[in-house]
Amino acid sequence: MDYAGRETQQDVQMLRMSETPRGLQPERSVQPSSQPEPERRLSTPALFQLKLPIRGAAEAQPPTTELELQKLPPQRLEESDLEYQQPANRIKPAWRKCGCAISVVILGFCLCAIFLGVVYYINHFLRRGNQNQEDIVSACNSPACQKASVHLTISADPFMHPCDYFLFSCGPDRPSSSKVRGHHRGKSRRDVKEKRTLDRKTELLQYLREILESNDGLAGSAVQKAKEFYRSCLDTKSLDIAGEEPFLALINKLGGWSVSGPWNQTDFNSILGTLMRDYATFPFFNVYVGKDPTNASNETTRRYIQIDQPDLLIPIEWNNETETSRVTRETLLPFIASCDRYLALLGAPPGSGMIHIGTFISLSSELALAMAPLSHRKANGQLNQRLTIKELQRKAPAVDWLGCLQAAFHSQPLTEDDHVLLHNLPYIAQMSRIISKWLSAHELRSSRPLHTFMVLNLLHTFLPALDSRFSDTANNFSVVLGQGEVRQRDLDSKTDALSGVFTTAPRWKRCVLETQRGFDGVLAYLLGENVAGGEAEELIENILSSFKSQLHQLKWSEQKTLQFVLRKVQSVTPRIVTSKENSRRAELDLRYSEVSVNLTNFFSNYLQLLSLLQKRRSRLLHQDDDDAHALSAAPFLLGNELIIPMGIFIPPLFHPTYPRAVNYGVLGFLLAKDLLHVLLPDIYSQSETVRAVGQCVWSRYRSVTNKESGEPLGLLAAQQQEVWVQFSALQIALEAYQRSVKMQSADTSISGFSHARLFFMAFSQVNCDADRYHHLMPFEPSFLITAICAQSRICPTKLQCPKATPRYSSHGC
Template sequence: MRETPVQLEPQLPIQPMLQPEPERGLQPLFPLSPVTQDPSEIQQQAQPQTEIQLPESPENQHQERPVWIKPLRLFLIFLGLSFCGILGIILGQYMKQSEQAGTVIPCLSQACHSASAHLSMSDDPFTQPCDYFLLTCRSDRFSPDIGARQRGQGIPGHPQNQNEKAAGENRIGQSNKGRDRRLKEKKVVQRKTVLLQYLREILESNNKSASSAVQKAKGFYSSCLDTTSIESAGVEPFLTLIQKLGGWAVSGQWNQTDFNSTLSLLMRDYATFPFFNLYVGKNPNETARGMTKRYIQIDQPELLIPTEWNSMTHKSRVKTQTLRPFLASCETYLALLGASPSSSMTHVGPFISLSSELAVAAAPLQYRLTKGQLYQRMTIKDLQSKAPAIDWLRCLQAVFHPLPLTAEDHVLLHNLPYIVHMSPIIGKWLNKDELSNRGPLQTYMVLNLLHTLMPALDSRFSETAKNLSVALGTTEEVVPRWKHCVLETERGFDSVLTHLLSERPPHREVEEIIQNIFTSFKSKLHDLKWTDQKLFQVVMEKVQSLIPRLWTTKDISSKAEIDLLFSKVSVSTSFFSNYVQLLSLWQKRRSKLLSEQTEATDILSVTPFVLDNELLFPMGMFIPPLFHPTYPRAMNYGVIGFLIAKDILHLLLPNIYSQSETVHVVGECVWAHYLAVTESKASIGGALSLSTAQRQEVWVQYSALQIALQAYHQSLRNNPADTSISGFSHTRLFFSSFSQINCDSDAYQDLMPLEPSFLITVMCVKSDLCPTSLQCPNKTQQHLLQKC
C-alpha cells in the first residue's frame, strides 16, 4: 500500500480541447451505419495509409474508353466491369472490416465482458438521442405533486406530458412501447448501494485461503443472514443476558445491583448509553488553530420516547397522541419478554414517567448551536460537581479502558443544561422507597439495552418497532436483509473490510485519474469569468495548496496483524452471540480513536473531503461497476472521472453561481438547448426559468463532463494506447459509459432539472466530437442553438 501522497507540480492551465486527437488503431469490431459512426472513425477511414483502395467506378472507366470500341464490346465490358466493381466493393468492405478488427485492442477481462453485456442491453444515446435523453430518472422537477412521474411531465409541450396534443402523441407513439420497458428496467444507482453490493460480493465469496479474521467477518455476515436460526432462538438469548446484569423486577429476579455498576457495564460491553451519549472527536475551535487533540464528548441521549420541540417555551414535550402508541409498544415488548399483562403496567408507567422527565431538557441541535451549548470544555472533576448522580470517572474509565483517565482530564459537553437536569431526576428515582422493589432505573436501562440488541432478536420485536413508526408517521424505507447484514458487519469488522478493500483498487490507476481530473479542474477555474479577481486569487491559492490523493490507512498492513487484532473474537452460528461481540468491538474502536492521532478510514465513504491540506478520495469510490483497472480508460473517465469532477466542484466551489458570470451564461445556454429539444412553449417568456440552485447544478454537471473529457484527452496524450468495449471508439465509449450513470443518486439530484445524459447533446452541438445523429429530427429551433 502506497502511503506517500503524490505532490502536484505547478502547471499551466490546460485549455479545453475542441476536438479529440485521432484515435489510431481503435475501430469498431462491427461496421456501424453512417448515422452512428464516430467522427474519429470517419476521419481514420479517410486516411490514405489505412484505406483500402477500391476499383474505379464503372462510370469513370466508361468515360475513358477510346471511341473506336464497338457498341457490343462496350456493353460486354461494361457488364464485366460492373460485376467486378460490385465484387471489389464487397471484398473491400470485408477486408476493411477484417483490418479494423485486427487493429482494435479489445478488452477481454471478465469485468469488460460484464460491461459489454450491460452496454448492449442499455439504451444507446447515439441511436435514439431524443427519446433517450428525455426519460429515465424518476422525478419531476417542476410539479408540486409528489409522485413517480418522469422528468418533463407537466411541462407544456413536453413530449412526455400526459396531456400532450394528439399530434405530439402520434409523433412519439412508436417509441412508447420500448420506453415503458426501459423505464421498468432503469434503476437509480446509488453510489453507497454500489459499494455495499461490492462488499456483499466479498463477504459471500468462497475463498478458503482467506485469513482467520476474514473468515470471522464472513461468519458473522452469514449468521446475520440466517433468519431461520434467529427466529427459532426467540427471546431466550436476551433473557439470559439480563440475568448476567443482575436480572430485573419484570422477570421477578433482580439482585438490586448498584446503579453506576450496571451503567458502566452497559456502556463498556454493550455500547448502550441510556442517560447520555458518548463520542470521541476534536474541538473545531482548536482545529481551526491547528490543534489535533481528541476529547471525550458527552451529549444528550437518543431518547426512546417520541417528543416534539416547543419553540415558545424552548422545551421538549410528549404529546398525548404519540404517547398512546408508544405505551402500546412498551407493553408489547414486556409481554414478549415474559411479563404478565397484570404486572406490565406497573413497570411501563414509571418507565414513561422517567422518560418524559428526562426529555424536558433535551433540545434540537440547531437550538443548542444558537445558544452556544456545543463543545463546552470542562474537567471530569467539574462535571462531577455539576451532575453528582453519575460516577463520571468510574463510568468513563470503564468505557475507555485501558487508557489512564483522571479527574483532571477535560471533556466536551454538548448540552450541559440537560446533564445538570438529568442528575437530580436520577437521584429522585433512586430514592423512591415505594418503587425500590420495582427498580425503575433498572427497567429503564434494560429497555434501552433491548433497543440496542433489537437487530439481533426475532422479527416480533422489529415488527413492533415498525408498527410504532407507522403510528407516528415516521416509517423508514425497508432495507433488504443483505444490506442490513453488510452494514452490521462493517460496524464490528470495519478494519477487516478496509484491509480487503485496500487490496482491490490498483493505486497507480486510481491516482492517475485523480491527478488528471484535478489538473483539468484547475484549468476550468481559469476559464471562468470571475466577478472579483481577489476572490479568484483566494480560491486559486486554496486549490493550489491542496494535495489530492487516495485515502488509505496505515492501521493494518498485513494479514498477520489483522488476525492478531481479532484473535480473541469467537464467531459462532448464533447471531445474537456474535452481535454482542460486535458491540464490544465497536466500543473498542471508540477507545482507539481517543488514543490515536491518525484519522480512521471510513470504509462506507463514497465522496471526497478536505482534511488539512489534503483532498482525500475514499477507496469506496473506486469499485465496479463505477471503476475497474481493466476497463478501457475511456470508460473509467466517463464514469468515475465525471463523478470525481462533480464532487470536487461541489466541495470546493459551493457558491460559484454568485462568483462567476460564466456559470449564469453556460447554465442558461444548456437550459435553452433542453427547451428547444422539448419544444416547450414556455421557453417563450421564460415561464420555466430555473432557480439559482438549479442553474448552478446544471453548470456543475456540464462542467464536470467537460473536465472528465479533457482529463481523458490528457491521459491519451501521455499514453495513446487504450482498449475498447463493443468496438466503440474512444470518445463514443466515454460518452456511452457516462450515459449509464445518468441517474446517479446524490445529495444534489433533486436540483438537476434535466436528464444529465442530455449534456452529451449539448457538448456535441457544432462539434465533430459526436455523430450528427444527436440532432433531433423535427426540432425547428435546434439548428439555431450555439455551443455552450
C-alpha cells in the same frame, strides 16, 4: 470547383487535422436511428483516424501545351521556363497543330479519369482505411468488462432513446413509470432505472458482499472469522429458534427488569457505565472520538472524547419559530403500538405495559425539548466547547462522568483533568436536571422509568441479533413513518451506534453492515487486495487538474475571493486511504485472536462485535481510523488532506481494466462532483456564473420536455448551485478524459461503442440517488448530456426527443 481547388482544400484540411489536439473528436457520421446495428459498430473518433494526403496524377506530369502553361500559377511557370519555353518566332507545322488538339482531347479524358479515381479513392479506400483503423482499437474482454457490457446492453442508450432522459425528473415528485416508456424492449422507465448504477454506498456493500461470500482456503484466521460472522448473521433460522431468551438472560445479568420480572434496583450510574462499556449503548448522550476542528494546527494528532446529544428512539421535529424540538405527534400512536409489541415479546403481562410506555414517552419528550439540530447549534456557537471532566461534572452532576467515561475507555487512563468536547452543553445540563428529577420522583419508584428507558435503548442496540418478530415490528413502524426504513445511524458517522439494521433492506445488506462495523480492518485489507492504485491515481490527478482549470473560467464576484479559493485548493493534498495497521495478515490475525465465532449463535457473535467496537473507540484516542476511512463511499477533507477512500474504486463505478471512457464517465464525474461540494461549498454567493448556468440548463430542460406550464419558472439557490455543480462536474470529467487521451491515445472499447459514445453512456448510468445531494436536482443528471452536446462536437448524434418540440437556442450554457 476545379481539381486544383479541391486539392488545395484537402491540403488545408490535413493541416488543420495535424494541429488538432489528441483529444476526443466528433464522429464522422451517424447512422439513423432506424438502423440500430450500424450504430452499434465501433466508430473510432477522429483522434484514432489517419487521413492521407491525396495528390493527383496530373500534378506529377509536366505541362505540354501553352494552354496548360497559362493555367499554371506564376511560381510554377517560372520553374518551368528553362525546360519548356520555345522561341517566339518559330513556326509550328500543321501536323503539330493537329497533334496538339488530339493531345488536348486525350488529356481531358485523362483528367476526367483521374478525377473520378480520386473521388473513388476518397469514398472507398479511405473508408476502408478507417475501418481497418477501427479494427486496431482492441475490445476489453476482461471479466469486469464483460459484466459492464451486459450492464450497458440492458440499459437505455441516451442517443438511441433520448426520451428516457428528457421526460424523467428527480426528487420526491417523480412521475410514475407507467407514464414514461423509452426502452426498445418496452420496459418502463422505472424498470430501466433499476438496472442502472445505484448509489455508491449500495455498490460498496454489494462489492463487500461478493468478497465475504467468496471461498479462499488460503485466507488467514481473521478473514475466516469475518466470513463466518457474516454467514452466522444470515442464519435467521437459528435466530428464530433462540427467540427472546438470549436478551432476557442479558437483562437478568444486568439486575433484572420490573417489566418482565424481578428487579434488584441496581444503581443508575452503575447500569449506565455497564451499557457504555460492554454494549456500546448510550441512552442519554452520544460518545465518540475525534480531533478538535477549532485547533489552528491541523497537523496535530491529538484526539478528544466528544459528547453529543443522543439519537432518541422516538422521532422528533424542530420548530423554527419557537426554536425547540418536540416529539412528532403523528408518530405517537404507531410508536406506542410498536413499544407495546416489544414488551409483550419480552414477557410483560397483558395490559401492564402502558404505564411503562407512557413514562418512556414522557421522559423522551422532556429530553427532546433541550435538543437542537446541527445547523442551529453551529449558528449559536454550541459546537466543540472544550471542558475538563471536572468542569463537566459541575455542570451536569447527575451523571458520574469520570466513572462512565473510564468504563467506556477502560483501556485508556483518564483523569478528571482531561479535556472533552461538548456539542450541546445546554442539553447536557438540562439532561442532568431531568435525570435528577426522575430519580427523586417517589411515586414512580415502582416502575423505574429511567431503568426502562435504558433497557429499551439496549433492546434497540440488539435488534439485529433477535428473531424476526422484533425486526418485523421495527419494519412495520418504519412503513408507518413512510420512510421505507427506520431512522438509521450512518455507518460512517462519528458514533459507533447501530447502523442500518432492522430495515426493510435485504438481510444480506444488514449483515454486511454489521460485519463492516466489527471487522472493518479485515474488509479494508480485502478491499486493498482487490483495488489497483496506478489507474486510480492517474484519474485523480487528471480530475484535479481539470478542476483547477475550471476555477479560472468562472466569473468571480471579487478577485480576492478567487485568490482565497485558489490558495485553499492548492493547499489540499489528495490521499488514497489504505489501511496501515492491517497491511499484513499476521497483524490482522493477532488483532482478532480473542474473537471466537459460532456459526449457529449470532447473538453470542454480536456480543463480541460490541466489544470490538469498544476497543476501536479506545484505540482512536491515539491513532487515526484508516480502516473506517478506507470503507467510506465518498471523499472528505481531514485538515489539509483530501481523503479519497478505496471504497469508491470498485465496479461498476471503476475498474482498472475498464476503458478509460467508462472510468472517467462514471467515477470521474462523481469524484469531480465531490470536489466541487467539498472545496466550493459557498460557490453560489461567490460567482454569478453559478446562477446563470443553473437557470440556463433549467430553461433548456423545461423547453425540451414541454413542461414550461407545469414547472416553476426558476430554481431555488441550492438547486441552481447543484445543477451548476453537476454540469461542471461532467465538463471536468470530459476534459480530464481528453487530457488522459492526449498523454496516452490508446483506449479499449466495450460492445463496439465509440469512445465518445461510451463516455456518455457510462455517465448516463449515474442516477438521482448517486449521493446525498440528489434531492436538490430537479432532473436526472443524464439530461446534462444534452447541454454538453449543444456546445461540443464530440457527441455522435444530435439529441432530440420525438415527443418534445424543443424551442431552446442551439447555443450551450
